[in-house]
Amino acid sequence: MKVLVTGGAGYIGSHTCKALSRAGYLPVAYDNLLRGHAWAVKWGPLERGDVRDRARLGDAFRQYKPAAVLHLADLGMGRGFSVRDVIAAAERVTGRKVPFSISPRRRGDPAALVGDATRAGEELGWRPEVTDLDEIIRTAWVWHERERQLAPVEAPNHSERKTQVD
Secondary structure (H helix, E strand, O other): OEEEEEOOOOHHHHHHHHHHHHOOOEEEEEEOOOOOOHHHOOOOOEEEOOOOOHHHHHHHHHHHOOOEEEEOOOOOOOOOOOHHHHHHHHHHHHOOOOOOOOOOOOOOOOOOOOOOOHHHHHHHOOOOOOOOHHHHHHHHHHHHHHHHHHOOOOOOOHHHOOOOOO
């Protein structure tokens, strides 16, 4: 049985695809690769596309005819962190400086965005397992570093090399 996983090439999506595969499903990762990685798709096909692109999404539905869809979005935990909080935590966890510049908020940007998981808790009994920002970043960093080391190195494309003729 095929399951279309939006965001299937990201951190959470790739783990979801792995679990689906182990359970006997064929996960179809549907991802625009803005934050996901093609190398993270190991348990089924990758369909590159954006969920806002109805035609592309329709093509994927027609091709794979999934029995189910898992739409992965950042659910949140009911409290937010500032960009500076996230940068400071990332620097603490990784031991690396994060380059940034301070500039005014862009027109139309909200002052704050906070994901509320109340409904998921009420209807599904879901609660975030990790709520500490440093721990969230640490687990993501460990995963990213491990996956980066395991990622296959792509061979250079020599077919585009130009040869100078004298």
